Amino acid sequence: MGVIHVTDRSGQRHTLEALEGWRVMEIIRDWGLPLEGLCGGACECATCHVYVAEEWLSKLHPPSEEEEDQLDTVVTRPNSRLSCQIIWTPALDGLEVTLAPTGS
Known part of the structure; x- marks a missing residue:
């Protein structure tokens, strides 16, 4: 078990316990x-x-073509990813993500 750090849309930082093999989306x-x-x-x-x-x-696998296609439907930054496509492993202990604004 390890952790990920998530900054929510109001700027508050949360440290969440993470389980190997779970999607970051599921953990959040x-x-x-x-x-x-x-x-x-x-x-x-x-x-x-x-x-x-x-x-x-x-440290992340590159986005798949399907993920890139979905990211093309929202306003992105160079560090945009879909959290459902990031599988947590011990190598990602301490991962830091920020929730994108709703609708982007």
């Missing part, structure tokens, strides 16, 4: 933070859009 939602994830992790809606701290981007 299970801890009660306001992240929709309407498609349940199928990479079909972009409602789990997060900004990954720059220092963590190189």
Whole structure:
């Protein structure tokens, strides 16, 4: 078990326990933070859009073509990712993400 750090839309930072093999989207939602994830992790809606701290981007698998297609439907930054496509592993202990604004 490890942790991820999530900054919510009001700027408050939360430290959440994370389990190996879980999607970051699932971890965030299970801890009660306001992240929709309407498609349940199928990479079909972009409602789990997060900004990954720059220092963590190189530790993530590159986005798939499907993820990039979904990210094209919202306003992104260079560090935008869909949290349903990030599977937590011990190598990501301490991962830092920020919830993107709703509708972006």
